Amino acid sequence: MERQQEMPNRLDDRYRHTNTNRDMLEKGAILQRDGTYAIAPHLPGGIITDPDLLVKLAETAKKYKCPALKVTSSQRIALVGLKKEDVDAAWQDLGMKPGAAIGLCVRSVKFCPGTTFCKRGQQDSVGLGTKIDEKFHGMTLPSKFKVGISGCPNQCMDSMMIDFGAIGMPKGFKVYVGGNGGRKPRLGQLLAEELSSEQVFSLLDRVVQFYKDQAKTNERLGDFIDRTGFDNFKAAVLPEQNITH
Numbered sequence: 001m002e003r004q005q006e007m008p009n010r011l012d013d014r015y016r017h018t019n020t021n022r023d024m025l026e027k028g029a030i031l032q033r034d035g036t037y038a039i040a041p042h043l044p045g046g047i048i049t050d051p052d053l054l055v056k057l058a059e060t061a062k063k064y065k066c067p068a069l070k071v072t073s074s075q076r077i078a079l080v081g082l083k084k085e086d087v088d089a090a091w092q093d094l095g096m097k098p099g100a101a102i103g104l105c106v107r108s109v110k111f112c113p114g115t116t117f118c119k120r121g122q123q124d125s126v127g128l129g130t131k132i133d134e135k136f137h138g139m140t141l142p143s144k145f146k147v148g149i150s151g152c153p154n155q156c157m158d159s160m161m162i163d164f165g166a167i168g169m170p171k172g173f174k175v176y177v178g179g180n181g182g183r184k185p186r187l188g189q190l191l192a193e194e195l196s197s198e199q200v201f202s203l204l205d206r207v208v209q210f211y212k213d214q215a216k217t218n219e220r221l222g223d224f225i226d227r228t229g230f231d232n233f234k235a236a237v238l239p240e241q242n243i244t245h
């Protein structure tokens, strides 16, 4: 199965400095309070166009007697309460890849309905988010890294509170970098505006490469920008041409 081939069969670099004692990270299984496990398949954008996929999730949850299915903040649907001995079989039945919920990597690429479904959408967040998810989801990086693509300034994907966020505006996307939630919330800084989807994608590529090359282990993007200096960061990731900043 494709999932089986892509899942790491041992701890890889993404799992350095994470709690390897109890989560079964290599199986994408997260320990719960009661000693059972939760698994959350990769579900880009939380969008399901085939209702049979929902049926499969429900049937797998029923088969292994999961007491709950949980919609996560990363737009996934987690099967909660799996017994340890059922984790492999549940993944086998699902035939899906795990979402990168843990470890030092691109954890989630959230995107809103944008111009595909939402009446307020100003840019194609689904198209951009899907493309970003395909390339970057799960990529090993110095620390956890999240992406949020919103189709309009309402920012339903918390695009200013996330490592790399884009916001759809009438003339293109604004891009913010270095935001995060958690214990020390940090607002992202405006890096560029009036970008096409292609320009946002290229900019993310340069941000990721620079961050990957220069950041310390466990240094979140916002901290890296503070250490580097925002002007130096901008100079490194913004090409001369066609990007206003």
Ligand code: SF4
Binding pocket: 112, 113, 114, 115, 118, 119, 120, 121, 122, 125, 150, 151, 152, 153, 154, 155, 156, 157
């Ligand atoms: S951010 Fe805007 S386009 Fe996206 S779901 Fe929210 S209101 Fe709709």
